[in-house]
Amino acid sequence: MSETSREVETGAALPSGHRRCHSLPSMPRGMNWKRQLLYDIRCLLFPPTEDDLNAALARMNSTASSGFSSRKNEDDLNALLARTNRRSYILTEIRLFLFPPDLMLFMGKSRSPIKFLRLYLRLYLDGVTYLVCRLTGREFEYPVIRFRAPSREERAYAIASYHYVTPYLERRGILHTGESVFFLPNTEDPAYGETFPRRWGCISEFNGVVLRRYGRGRVGVVLDFELAQEFKAKWLDNQKPPRHAKFLLLLVPRKHLGTLVGDLEEDYQTRVLPEFGPVAARFWYWWQVMLEIVFAVIQLIRPLAGR
Amino acid sequence: MAKVLGNFEEFVLYAVLQLADNAYGVTIRREIARRTGQFVTFGALYTTLERLEGKGYLSSWMGDPTPERGGRAKKFFRVQAEGLNALRHAHEAHARMAAGLEPIMEAL
Numbered sequence: 001m002s003e004t005s006r007e008v009e010t011g012a013a014l015p016s017g018h019r020r021c022h023s024l025p026s027m028p029r030g031m032n033w034k035r036q037l038l039y040d041i042r043c044l045l046f047p048p049t050e051d052d053l054n055a056a057l058a059r060m061n062s063t064a065s066s067g068f069s070s071r072k073n074e075d076d077l078n079a080l081l082a083r084t085n086r087r088s089y090i091l092t093e094i095r096l097f098l099f100p101p102d103l104m105l106f107m108g109k110s111r112s113p114i115k116f117l118r119l120y121l122r123l124y125l126d127g128v129t130y131l132v133c134r135l136t137g138r139e140f141e142y143p144v145i146r147f148r149a150p151s152r153e154e155r156a157y158a159i160a161s162y163h164y165v166t167p168y169l170e171r172r173g174i175l176h177t178g179e180s181v182f183f184l185p186n187t188e189d190p191a192y193g194e195t196f197p198r199r200w201g202c203i204s205e206f207n208g209v210v211l212r213r214y215g216r217g218r219v220g221v222v223l224d225f226e227l228a229q230e231f232k233a234k235w236l237d238n239q240k241p242p243r244h245a246k247f248l249l250l251l252v253p254r255k256h257l258g259t260l261v262g263d264l265e266e267d268y269q270t271r272v273l274p275e276f277g278p279v280a281a282r283f284w285y286w287w288q289v290m291l292e293i294v295f296a297v298i299q300l301i302r303p304l305a306g307r
Numbered sequence: 308m309a310k311v312l313g314n315f316e317e318f319v320l321y322a323v324l325q326l327a328d329n330a331y332g333v334t335i336r337r338e339i340a341r342r343t344g345q346f347v348t349f350g351a352l353y354t355t356l357e358r359l360e361g362k363g364y365l366s367s368w369m370g371d372p373t374p375e376r377g378g379r380a381k382k383f384f385r386v387q388a389e390g391l392n393a394l395r396h397a398h399e400a401h402a403r404m405a406a407g408l409e410p411i412m413e414a415l
Binding site for chain 2: 259295
């Protein structure tokens with residue numbers, strides 16, 4: 001088993017079966033931002049060669065005898081792989097390294113960078129944990145393992161598999177908008193472990209509400225709107241302002257400090273968080289705390305300056 | 308003669324009057340932002356509230372703690388008669404200063 005494969009599998013807290021989830025899960029073990037950072041650095045330093053991509057494609061073709069056996073788009077696939085040269089790969093890796101995504105979106109028919117950025121920003125700011133998708137009347141829950149820059153082989157597989165997976169998705173009745181595809185583990189898939197040695201299941205673009213993000217590399221997407229809202233409401237109930245900022249605020253010498261802290265927290269919970277999402281809300285809280293500190297310093301200095 | 312009110316002090320007094328019994332930090336700040344487009348920090352707001360309270364223009368009382376405030380109580384404010392007087396004086400002073408300038412103001 002390769003190192004990459006081990007990494008993917010150790011982080012996988014896959015569900016025992018498909019079921020509707022009614023509570024937020026604990027964080028998957030073995031995943032943290034440091035590990036992802038190291039992984040991203042490695043991907044950046046050792047990008048795949050053309051041979052790697054071709055070898056991955058050849059292996060893909062040789063094992064394409066299960067559910068993903070359609071080869072009707074092979075010409076497109078070859079053209080796509082031809083465009084995936086070393087330079088574009090490195091540029092992608094740099095971008096991913098600087099702006100680590102919660103979700104790797106492999107743009108399918110649409111390769112518009114604006115659409116990518118829009119989707120990415122929306123996901124990044126909102127953050128998610130779950131993927132809940134509806135498959136022909138049944139609901140499935142997928143805890144997402146990780147999203148990150150793909151490894152050499154995974155990248156090749158990701159590109160290659162899109163063309164094989166699309167007809168498969170359509171047969172299974174998965175909503176497919178044709179905009180993008182992202183990859184998720186799915187142990188229940190009959191082709192699990194056959195066509196995709198990395199055990200990536202696959203689904204088309206999301207069409208729901210983004211829930212939350214635990215940290216770098218852990219996301220989910222919700223396709224079920226009502227369930228998403230249910231989760232989002234639960235999640236918002238549990239959100240607290242950043243602890244360190246709050247602690248810093250408590251050090252500010254003020255007469256009605258408790259009331260001020262309470263007001264900030266109320267504004268954070270009731271207005272900023274629902275309106276702008278967790279990342280922007282935390283930034284807002286920190287900004288308010290900094291302003292309070294500056295204001296308190298000015299108040300202290302003013303009498304000394306004789307004003 | 309009533310003491311002269313600062314511009315921001317006037318805003319705060321107006322906001323407390325508008326909010327009646329629901330005037331506390333968050334709502335006062337929102338009311339000022341909604342009506343004037345001016346976003347103030349809680350620090351600046353509380354400094355002004357304390358000053359107005361010290362002058363006797365406002366009175367305050369503590370409410371119940373609520374979970375969305377992290378279990379902290381709200382501090383409600385109410386305008387006192389002296390505060391109303393000061394506000395009335397300020398309002399009249401504004402009106403006197405602007406008297407006769409309507410054509411110019413409208414032409415702007």
